[in-house]
Amino acid sequence: MNTNLDIPVRSEGEIATVFASDYLNKISGEKIERECKRQIDAGCTxxxxxxxxxxxxxxxxxxxxxxxxxxxxxxxxxxxxxxxxEDTEQLFEMLGLTNHVKIQE
Amino acid sequence: MPTTQQQKLVHTFSALADIGQEVAHKNNFQEMIHTSLHLLLGSLAIMRGGVARYSRFGHELNFLAVRGLGDDFPLSASLEMSDEREFLNTGMSDIEISQAKMLAFFQRYQRILERKNIELIMPLIVRDELVGMVFLGEKASGEHFNSSDKAIIQAMARHIGVGIHQRNLMAELARRAEENRKLYEDMRMTYQDTVKAFATAIDCKDKYTEGHSVRVGKYSEIIAQELGWSDEEIEGVAVAGYLHDVGKLTVERNIINAPYRINAKESAELNKHPAVGFEILSPIHHPYTDVPLAAKYHHERLDGRGYPDGLKDNEIPYIAKIVNLADSFDAMTTDRPYKRRRPANEVIEDLRRNAGKQFAPELVTAFCNGMLKELTGESKNRQFRRLLGREYMEAEGIVPLLKQALNGMDATSSLTFVASH
Structure with a gap:
């Protein structure tokens, strides 16, 4: 696992895992968004x-x-x-995010 | 466990509370708009959107924040007057893109709005003024916006509109403040020019003392600088110097220009000029205080032997003491009809000897200090050299004499200064 700008990331082949922080607000959120986009641009599937x-x-x-x-x-x-x-999963479902992503244990 | 409906309410209401906080407390306008867009999109999970500010002068929408609209989305868009009227008529309520087709604005940008899945636009209207627009794309759920969603969007957009309106007001306030500053500066310059024109007019009456008022203004300025006064106070005392002899305008030219020591009657006539000067200057609303008083009392002496009122020490306005020193110094250092200018060493000795009698000692100290700094190069100013001539100022023995005068002067005898300034 490596960290980029305080965001822990793990890459295994074409799968990249980005670890979100304890409270996903603007400051931490934008770092995660940047890191995710970096991984997407880098070609992870x-x-x-x-x-x-x-x-x-x-x-x-x-x-x-x-x-x-x-x-x-x-x-x-x-x-x-x-x-x-559980609460966050319920929120994602209610808002329709689960139409676009898979939720995994 | 809260129900889905309850959880949704908590989520959207916390976003509403956050946006209120954001608009009320953020000093960084760009960041406030950016965060507000996040909150608006995140409250209902809207995939994309943007916030634009409307410029009434350019009839233009300029996007302040966009998310998910791609690089090809135009960051500014023009509005027709008819669009603005239509938005103001509609008020601050949502316009579904399917209903917006009659708008000139929509017809112009139809292709890009449809390609970016913009579903809803919301004009931001504050105090009957269009200040901006919010553009919103599809919800992540794929559902259409229902009335509850629209009410939430409207409430949040209202906050954003207020934020933009506040920013516009601040910008307008700053613009007007700058305009006023420039106006004030122009007026100040006009005042200064008028004062200098007056000084020249006063000096024109006296062929022997040409430039006297201007020099007294400059010397007064030097003393005030040495005393550490503010720029405004320095300007004030300079003006007092320029105008101190304005009362001479009413004195017969032959008395002023008499090539002999004038008689008692003529002297009485000439000695009216401080009081006349006060009368001339008093009705004028000067931006600086005490200018008329400087004219009235610039011939008073600390020992009470001056005129017109024979005031003593603390009774004499401080500004008048400064002008008195500057005036006397110029009288001693320029040729008069019946008297040649005195050498610099004699003048400095005269200042030292009369400190505490005619002149306030701390003012003599300040004046001599200013002169010494220029002569030793401690100050880059060349004011004395310009006013008196290089040769006169650089006469042998001046620097030691100034140092001696300063050492001999009781630097702590500034009670007068403290008490009356």
Whole structure:
């Protein structure tokens, strides 16, 4: 695992996993968005955003994730959200993010 | 466990609260708009959108923040007057893109708006003024915007509109403040020019003392600089110097220009000029205080032997003491009809001897200091050299004499200064 601008990232072949921080707000969110876009541009076919440390995702966090989804969609990259807590998963479902990403344990 | 509906409400209301905070407290306008767009898109999971500010002068929308609209989206768009009227008529409510087709604006940008999946536009209207527009794309859920969504968007967009309006007001305020500053500067220059013109007019009456008022203004300025006064105070005392002899305009030219020591009657006539000067200057609203007082009392002495009122020390306005020193110095260092200018060493000795009698000691100290700094090169100013001539100023023995005068002067005798300034 390496870290880029405080964002932990793991690359295994064409799968890149970006680890979100405990609170997905503007400052941390924009770093994650930049890192995800960097991975997409680098040619990963599957982008995993890992939420194991994330307790809260606010509206800014949702907007950031939509940016990631949009960038992935334009590049044909699959997006997976992993280790999402129950509240956040419910939020993603309610808002329709799950139409665009897979949720994985 | 909250229901989905409850969770949705909490999510959107927290976004609404955040946007209110953002608009009220953020000093960085760009960042405020950027974050507000995040909050608006994230509250309802809208895939893309943008916030534009409207310029009434250019009839132009300029995008301040965009997300998901791609590099080919135009960052400015022009509006027709008819569009603006239509938006103002509609008020601050959403316009679905399918209903916007009659607008000239939509017809012009139809292709790009459709290609970017823009579904909703919301004019931002504050106090009957179009300040901007919000453009929103499709929801991540694929559902159409329902009435509840639109109410949330409207509430959030209202905050953004207020933020833009505030910014516009601040910019307008800054522009007007700058305009006022320039206007004030122009007026100040006009005032200064008028004062200098007056000084020249005063000096024209006296062929022997041509330039006297201007020099007294300059010397007064030097003293005030040495005292560490503010720029405005220095300007004020210079003006007082320029105008101190304005009362001479009413004195007969033959008395002023008499090539002999004038008699008692003529002297009484001449000695009216401070009071007349005060009368001339008093009705004028000067930007600086005490200019008329400087004219009235510039012939008073600390020991009470001056005129017109024989005031003593603290009774004499401080500005008048400065002008008195500057005036006396110029009188001693220029040729008069009945008297040649005195050498610099004699003048400095005269200043030292009369400190505490005619002149306030701390003013003599300040004046001599200014002169010494110029002669030793500590100051780059060449004001004394310009006013008195290089040869006169650089006469042998001046620097030691100035140092001696300064050492002999009680530097702490500035009670007068503290008490009356």
């Amino acid at each position: 599957t982008l995993v955003v890992n939420f194991k440390d994330t307790e809260i995702v606010n509206s800014i966090g949702v907007s950031i994730l939509l940016g990631v989804i949009d960038a992935a969609s334009n590049n044909g990259t699959e997006v997976i959200f992993s280790e999402v807590n």
